[in-house]
Amino acid sequence: MDTRELQRLYADLTTPHVADAITRLGLPVRHAPAGVRPLWTGSHIVGPARPARHFGSVDVFLEAVEHARPGDVLVVDNGGRDDEACVGDLVALEVQRAQLAGIVIWGLHRDSRELRDIRLPVFSQGALPVGPQRVDAQEPDALTRARCGHATVTGEDVVLGDDDGVLFFPADRASDIAGTATAIRDTERAQATRMRLGETLREQTRFTDYLAVRDKEGITFRRHLRALGGAVEE
Template structure:
């Protein structure tokens, strides 16, 4: 199975099933969430580490993105300055970027939603960033208490973000699919026991 197939399989699964398949590990801090409802993304991590409130590294990273990449930014959890907005997101979308995950703040939420560009962040603020550095590109980073290495698979949906180590991705996809199918079976059994407007006595 090639890498694109693994990412596709994971992209079709809910993040809770993927998290369960990893024994509830590699689930990003719940404070990092979609900035607009219904956003969903899946792709391989392109990592950036920046100083809090400074986005010089993001500007340097955007031209290096490949189709399907998710830009993952350790912004040191700083929320006093937004690291990205709709202009940077637009440039990334042109590169084929699948979305952003930032342990930091963002802005231009309505514009991002209208673009349909998935962004998961710790906070929002109208305050713009500095652009002085320092930064690191393409190294392991930490976001929401989870280590992300370049090439790991990132999946985000309304429940949050999970990180799948690349070498485990195929096995996690298989386990998560089994979890999804088991839950679907349980759900069907419950629905069969429900009368309209009532729980059927057991």
């Protein structure tokens, strides 16, 4: 699937919609740590992952950009370090000029004011003024595989990020995931509309009936919701 099609499919999908879809499809839910946040609210990125593991020098990022395609998302693995910032304004400008969609950092950034002026979507664990004081040996797979918390990310993955965080999922399932997420989104929106018109969530989900059946048969609320077509949780 090309980048434009990804952007079209996911333009109006949030990470919660997509996370629920991934769960419903029985796929592993891979996400960045909760501390990886957008620099400003309203950020939304989607695109193929472009991994880059940092070893103390920006050349790995330049090399990643050299091989990237417009619309890719640079996924920076700095091991979640809190003693150095690994991405600043010059890297962000280079990424922007190459028409990448944004940057996700398992680590820290600096040059916060400049990054906000550049307005390239950047997700990071936080800011620190101190840059790297080291240059380690670059590993052979530094440009093909990155870690972001417990998640391993490769070029076969899609990155989706917004105010709730960042998800990673297989590119070859992107269409299925988007279709399921769209159905969940539409169901939730319909439920919210009904609530605004006066019908409570308990009424919509037949919660009294559920309590009676739960006590007799021991079914879960998720199973009950799926039988009704509800979308409160997965």
